[in-house]
Amino acid sequence: MRTLTLFCLALLTMVSCSDKKSHPYTFYYWKTRLTLNTDEKEALNQATAPYLYARFFDVDQAGGRIQPVGVITKDRSFATDKKLVPVVFITNRTFLHISRDEISLLAKNINHLVQAKTSEYHLNTAPEIQIDCDWTAGTRDDYFTFLKELKQLSGKTITCTLRLHQVKDKKQAGIPPVQKVYLMCYSTSSPLESSDKNSILDVNTLKNYLADIDQYPVGNIDVALPIYSWGIVTNHLKKHRLINGLSQKDLNNRHFKKISENEAEIEQDGFYFGSYLSKGFRIKVEEISDEQLRDVVRFLNKKIHGFTIVYYQLDHQFIKGQNFSI
Incomplete structure (x- = not known):
């Protein structure tokens, strides 16, 4: 009985490994x-x-x-x-x-x-x-x-x-x-x-x-x-555009106010990620x-x-x- 149990466990392990x-x-x-x-x-x-x-x-x-x-x-x-x-x-x-x-x-x-x-x-x-x-x-x-x-x-x-x-x-x-x-x-x-x-x-x-x-x-x-990942920028008119390659770590900026784990609002006009973004714009990162x-x-x-x-x-x-x- 013990031998049969060990055989069944081994078989289950083999099936599990093949599934993975x-x-x-x-x-x-x-x-x-x-x-x-x-x-x-x-x-x-x-x-x-x-x-x-x-x-x-x-x-x-x-x-x-x-x-x-x-x-x-x-x-x-x-x-x-x-x-x-x-x-x-x-x-x-x-x-x-x-x-x-x-x-x-x-x-x-x-x-x-x-x-x-x-x-x-x-x-x-x-x-x-x-x-x-x-x-x-x-x-x-x-x-x-x-x-x-x-x-x-x-x-x-x-x-x-x-x-x-x-x-x-x-x-x-x-x-x-x-x-x-x-x-x-x-x-x-x-x-x-x-x-x-x-x-x-x-x-x-x-x-x-x-x-x-x-x-x-x-x-x-x-x-x-x-x-891949990107950031979706939304302006004051609710128009959207993409900035490729952004990730959540890019939202850790002293000029950004974090709204959630993957979204932030810009608090100071400036050049960010190669684009000029105005105060009030929002960036949502998707990865x-x-x-x-x-x-x-x-x-x-x-x-x-x-x-x-x-x-x-x-x-x-x-x-x-x-x-x-x-």
Whole structure:
């Protein structure tokens, strides 16, 4: 009887340990120049997935022209053993009123520019291109046609990001013609609206949007999680704007009056965080805790199996003190 009890305890321990197995993880890189400082190199070296998802450029439509914006450059010192997955962000308006010929030309130009930058900087890239676009019901058909065209032209695996509303409203948003999507588990609301919720990630809101994610008809799903933070500045007219990279410690200023743990009112006009802010302006800091991330992963473990985590984003101001193995 004692032997059986010990065997059962050992089995329970083994099951418990397997349940706690960490997901492979890596990062998005979203700067316009490929360069890594010491902290970023260390964090990337410790990442357990073999890729780095690097934004190569954006594509936007302005003045009737579709063109690349913020094309990536590379510092001589940049080096990593990770394979780079080129990521291209395309604005939704790029696909408004686009013709069939323009879709083909867009796919051709994007493929050419990705190849050109890869060759110019001698980058070790994966056979994948990820497209990031917040498509809508009105642009979905043209966007999906573009994804097919890019796959045919490039000969590579074409993947895309998947936002929360595109999951919840999948009948209207449609299902992208790809074999793999990256579920963006952030931006649960707009930071420019007055709300008590954390606009980067409100876990209850996310769970509501993703209640049926286990029924999403794309079999391969990886998960993007936020590690960034910002401050939302509200002026006297209740207008909002963002200052990236702020954390709660930035509110410890003798010219600020703390309202709560994550909010303060400015008591003296001046330059703060690179901006001129007036007396009476308020700053609300939004950042993400380890427990919020663990809560999301626990929820998704019941819905999606064997996913890799891609943290947004690799930047020294967001990676210090983080526990990425969850």
